[in-house]
Every structure is written in C-alpha cells, then in structure tokens.
Amino acid sequence: MGTKVMISPSKYVQGAGALAEIGAQAKHLGKKAFVIGGKRAMSTSKGIVEESFKKEGIEAIFEHFNGECCDPEINRLKKIAEDNAIEFVVAVGGGKVIDTAKAIAAMMGKPVVIVPTIAATDAPCSALSVIYTEDGVFDRYFVLPKNPDLVLVDTSIIAKAPVRFLVSGMGDALATWFEADSCFRSSAKNLPGGYSTATALSLARLCYDILMEYGKMAKLSVEKGVASPAVEKVVEANTLLSGIGFESSGLAAAHAIHDGFTILEETHSVYHGEKVSFGTLVHIVLEDRSWEQIEEVMNFCVEVGLPITLKQIGVVDPTPEKIMKVAEKTCEPGMLIHNMPFEVTPKMLFDAIFAADAIGTNYLKERGMEV
Incomplete structure (x- = not known):
C-alpha cells in the first residue's frame, strides 16, 4: 500500500x-x-x-x-x-x-x-x-x-436545537465506520488522496461505538434541551469523529446512495443524515453483512428515530423506474459507490435498495410500528 x-x-x-x-x-x-x-x-x-x-x-x-x-x-x-x-x-x-x-x-x-x-x-x-x-x-x-x-x-x-437535527447527525455518523471499513478493504484512496491510517480507522470505529452506547441517552437529553455528558459524546461523534473518519478513511455506498436519492424531489424535505441512514442499511445489505449487524443498525435507527424504509425518506411510491434512476445516478463514473471492495452495477444496487426497504418494513411490522 x-x-x-x-x-x-x-x-x-x-x-x-x-x-x-x-x-x-x-x-x-x-x-x-x-x-x-x-x-x-x-x-x-x-x-x-x-x-x-x-x-x-x-x-x-x-x-x-x-x-x-x-x-x-x-x-x-x-x-x-x-x-x-x-x-x-x-x-x-x-x-x-x-x-x-x-x-x-x-x-x-x-x-x-x-x-x-x-x-x-x-x-x-x-x-x-x-x-x-x-x-x-x-x-x-x-x-x-x-x-x-x-x-x-x-x-x-x-x-436547544430541535432534536431531529441531532438525530440526523447520528444518521450521518452511523455510516462512517461501514464506509471506512469498505474503503480500507478495497484500498480506496481517501479524500486527501492517500490511504487510511490506523488512527483514522480507529476514530471511525469509536464514532460507531459511541452512537450505539450513548445515542438514545443523548436524544432524550436534547428533547429536554440540556447538554448532558451523553450529548457531549454524541456531538463529538457526529462532528469530530465522523468528520475525521469519513475524510481520512473514505466514503462509499451509504453517501453515494444519498447523492443518488437527491434526484427524487420527494426526498428533498428529508435531512442529509436521514437519507444517509437508509443508505447505510442499503450499504450493509449490499455487502452481505451478518443479520446480527443489520439488526443492530435497525435497532439503533428505530430507537433514536432514523429511517429504515423508502417511505420514511419520502419515497411513498417507489416504482422500479424511479429506483433504477437512483441506482443509475449512484453508479455514474466518479461516484463514491466505486470505493466499495467489489464492482457495483445499477442492477445490484436496485436490488439492494428494494431488499433493504423490505427488511426495514418487515422489522417495523413485526414490532407493531407504523409502516
């Protein structure tokens, strides 16, 4: 390397x-x-x-x-x-x-x-x-x-800002470790044009671990407008750890999928991190991560209020034509999807988007939650 x-x-x-x-x-x-x-x-x-x-x-x-x-x-x-x-x-x-x-x-x-x-x-x-x-x-x-x-x-x-902002930041930060790990495995270059250091990879992982441990507590604190120790940790994860993690280790499918979804006007009222949250679920489905890992991500998302379905990111009518347009946009030359450790085609991504949506929808149904 x-x-x-x-x-x-x-x-x-x-x-x-x-x-x-x-x-x-x-x-x-x-x-x-x-x-x-x-x-x-x-x-x-x-x-x-x-x-x-x-x-x-x-x-x-x-x-x-x-x-x-x-x-x-x-x-x-x-x-x-x-x-x-x-x-x-x-x-x-x-x-x-x-x-x-x-x-x-x-x-x-x-x-x-x-x-x-x-x-x-x-x-x-x-x-x-x-x-x-x-x-x-x-x-x-x-x-x-x-x-x-x-x-x-x-x-x-x-x-004191609306809690949705902090939660959206958690959605953005949620992708950091998965994208960093994918880039490391594919030897993709990071934003400054080099390869990831052990430090940057460790910070990306720390970002994920803080979210899992403190995310819900931070959300509850911000609902009351107070900066508790959990809020301090999650703000640092959302801002510093995610920032260094993505930039010095690299971005991949989750953010590329976000960028692809911007072509659908119905997603424009959904925050960046909310779209990235669904993009993360697609990313780990595309990578064929373990069910335990997928379930941990969905558990976290539902606990703090992040999207895990197409409907939750504004795509109420996900026609095959629409989703294929998103997949084609995401797979254009120069897009971040090409940092994945394997070639991703529009058809593969199309399938992964619908699979992630089905998994997320089923997860909500099984828990008696609104789909």
Missing part, C-alpha cells in the same frame, strides 16, 4: 458556553471577520459573537445566508467579503452554510472558523464542500486545500 494521509481541523473546541470564547480563540486569524449564517442561527448567536469579537478588537460584518450551497450564493457572498476586505470567514449554522463559508474562504485564500449550531452533519471539520444546484440537487464535491482553522462547538446551543 502507498502513502497514508490523515487530515483534521487545526483546532477543535467544544463545550457548553464555548461560543463566548470565539474572540479569544480566533484573534490570531485577523481583525476583520465576515460572519454568515441563517436567520435562526444568527438570532441565537449574533450578540454573543459580536461581544466576544469586540473584546479582542475584531470588527465583524454579518450577512444572512440564503439557504442553498450553490454557485450563485457562494459568488454573492464572496463579492461582499471581497468588497469589505475581510481577513477571515465565520460560518454560524448548519451544513449548507458551513460548506458555503468553507468554499468562500478557500477561493479567497483566507482562514475559516466554523460554529455549528446543530450537530446534524460532519461538515464542520472537513476540507470539503458539497455543492448543489439552486434547486437542491447534488452537483459536485469541491475538495478544499485545507481543513477549517477553528471549529467551535457550543453544546448548550446544539442542545
């Missing part, structure tokens, strides 16, 4: 109330910040960020994010940043604003600070932006020259 490469953010800070430290943590990056975020994220954090920056003599320019990580929005915000001669970029919010800020910072050659207000994806730590069309259809991956300079996670803010 060739050279191993592992990448990670320069600094990761996590804890209840950590946002108040942003000025002290970011002051070495410059004296003029461009802060972008959605309306909800800005409403909960703008005052704290402003005050913290003021203490360190940092000027902040705030701009609302329009909701989609697409080329027109990236270019609009980049122009504002350039016109104001900013020295570093700050993203406050969820995965799409984070990916937008990372893209802007990379294009401008400036540092970037990430402040996730939800733990719904592993976007905060990565050197990758997922670019969509203005209509929300997956377009491409934009691989960035480096990871964020600072990732600052305030768990008291995350614990």
